[in-house]
Amino acid sequence: MIELNNVTKYYVTKLGKKYVLRDVSFVIPEGRDVAILGKNGAGKSTLLRLLGGIDFPNRGTISSNKRISWPLALSSGFQGSMTGRENVEFVCRVYGNKAIAKTCRFVKDFSEIQDYFELPIKTYSSGMKSRLAFALSMAFDFELYLIDEITSVGDASFRKKCAESMAEKRKNANVIMVSHDMGTLRKQCDMSIVLQNRQLTLFDNVEEGIRQYSQ
Amino acid sequence: MIFSVPKNEKRSPLMVMKDVIFALLLREVKTRFGAFRLGIFWALAEPMAHVLLFTVLFGVRAREGFGSVETPVFIFTGIMPFLLFQNLFGKCKAACSANRGLFHYRYVKPINTFIARTLLETGIFIFTSVCLLTLFFWVGFQIQVYDILSCILVIFLLGVMASSLGICAAFLIEFFPESDKFLSIAMKPMLFISGVFYTLDMIPTQYHHFLLWNPVLHAIELFRTAFIESFETQHASLFYLFLVALGSLFLALRLYRSHWTRMVAT
Numbered sequence: 001m002i003e004l005n006n007v008t009k010y011y012v013t014k015l016g017k018k019y020v021l022r023d024v025s026f027v028i029p030e031g032r033d034v035a036i037l038g039k040n041g042a043g044k045s046t047l048l049r050l051l052g053g054i055d056f057p058n059r060g061t062i063s064s065n066k067r068i069s070w071p072l073a074l075s076s077g078f079q080g081s082m083t084g085r086e087n088v089e090f091v092c093r094v095y096g097n098k099a100i101a102k103t104c105r106f107v108k109d110f111s112e113i114q115d116y117f118e119l120p121i122k123t124y125s126s127g128m129k130s131r132l133a134f135a136l137s138m139a140f141d142f143e144l145y146l147i148d149e150i151t152s153v154g155d156a157s158f159r160k161k162c163a164e165s166m167a168e169k170r171k172n173a174n175v176i177m178v179s180h181d182m183g184t185l186r187k188q189c190d191m192s193i194v195l196q197n198r199q200l201t202l203f204d205n206v207e208e209g210i211r212q213y214s215q
Numbered sequence: 216m217i218f219s220v221p222k223n224e225k226r227s228p229l230m231v232m233k234d235v236i237f238a239l240l241l242r243e244v245k246t247r248f249g250a251f252r253l254g255i256f257w258a259l260a261e262p263m264a265h266v267l268l269f270t271v272l273f274g275v276r277a278r279e280g281f282g283s284v285e286t287p288v289f290i291f292t293g294i295m296p297f298l299l300f301q302n303l304f305g306k307c308k309a310a311c312s313a314n315r316g317l318f319h320y321r322y323v324k325p326i327n328t329f330i331a332r333t334l335l336e337t338g339i340f341i342f343t344s345v346c347l348l349t350l351f352f353w354v355g356f357q358i359q360v361y362d363i364l365s366c367i368l369v370i371f372l373l374g375v376m377a378s379s380l381g382i383c384a385a386f387l388i389e390f391f392p393e394s395d396k397f398l399s400i401a402m403k404p405m406l407f408i409s410g411v412f413y414t415l416d417m418i419p420t421q422y423h424h425f426l427l428w429n430p431v432l433h434a435i436e437l438f439r440t441a442f443i444e445s446f447e448t449q450h451a452s453l454f455y456l457f458l459v460a461l462g463s464l465f466l467a468l469r470l471y472r473s474h475w476t477r478m479v480a481t
Contacts (some may be wrong), residue, residue, distance in 0.1 A: 028401055048465040052321065053318075053319060054319050054479065055323050055476075055479065055480055056476035056479060056480065068321065070319045070320050070321065071319065076319060077317055077319045077320060078316070078317045079242065079246060079316075081246055082242070082246060082249075086242075089241075090238050090241070090242050091320065092479045093235075093237060093238035093241070094232055094234060094235050094238045094322050095320070095321060095322065096226050096230070096231065096234050096322050115378055156334055171467075
């Protein structure tokens, strides 16, 4: 469950305050998979970060009792001069994961980057970097996964492995998803949030949300 | 093929903070020293270069020593607190901008990056001090710390002040990005007005009240007085240093409490 209470979020720009949300209150109930819909620049990613506790509202509060992931397959948290292993170890320590060696082995196998795992991240290709990032996300058990416009990672067989592993996680976890691909949203989610004109509308299913959004 | 790492038990907020600071500390050590072949040697190079440079300069002017101590020891008592101040200030100032990507991991908060960098710089200070003193001893200089507790107290106050000012500077830059240029210009003369290679007694009295505004000068004079038995200072005040440290700590925490989310926002 995530509860938003009178949340206002704006960005200060040269042209004044640009509001993303204005006095919004709502509750995302337990056990639901949420699709976030909205035009480009409506603030979908900001809302996702707010829900995940990695961005903060200017006024109001957001509270949750869930263990929430970082945005799936995020690679901006990697330090280029450190090796893949060192980066994975860092995340393990931050999240209180004591089984560091085991997690490293898992990430190395899953990402299929082999001995590049022991080399600095800056020597990776972008594909290797996102494979490592995805593998790292899969090494942790969260109750709620944040997925921001996930672009396909790697070749067909790796994509299949990702889908399988995500399906496995989904048995005990929910997702909040931003995507422009309505097919994915229909398949993965069972409720939707539409961001329009700084207001936010909740729909109990995805179809209604999509209809509202495409108007 | 797919197995899951066991769910970790709930950690208390203090435990989370400890874990995060430890992780950040290791990360800083690796990025600072891991990338270079000589690693930790570079931490020693900076104070050694300063000591050498000033010793040569004073040597050219045929100065044998300062009171009871040789020139290198005298320079040491000035340059070490100064470098501690400079590094803590600079590292805390840039702590958030350098670690912005890490705030995507929700447990990593700006305060943790400040604390981790403060701990690391203090550790480097202690390490380099011990190394240099050992080196001096080995070379055959008179090394005798007169009042070690006072030394620790002065360094503690100086450290609190430097980190706090660094945090304040980080917020100033967050609000007005251009102030970074101004700050780096303002810090340039610090080496010359902080008494690194002179004591206040060597300066004509009429300039004292300008120089005495500088809390770093107070810290260095006090450190020297505590370190070298024959040194006395009539001007430096522990109370002034304490007040500046307390004031800047208050300001830093005040700014942090009301504006820390701005550091995280992208």
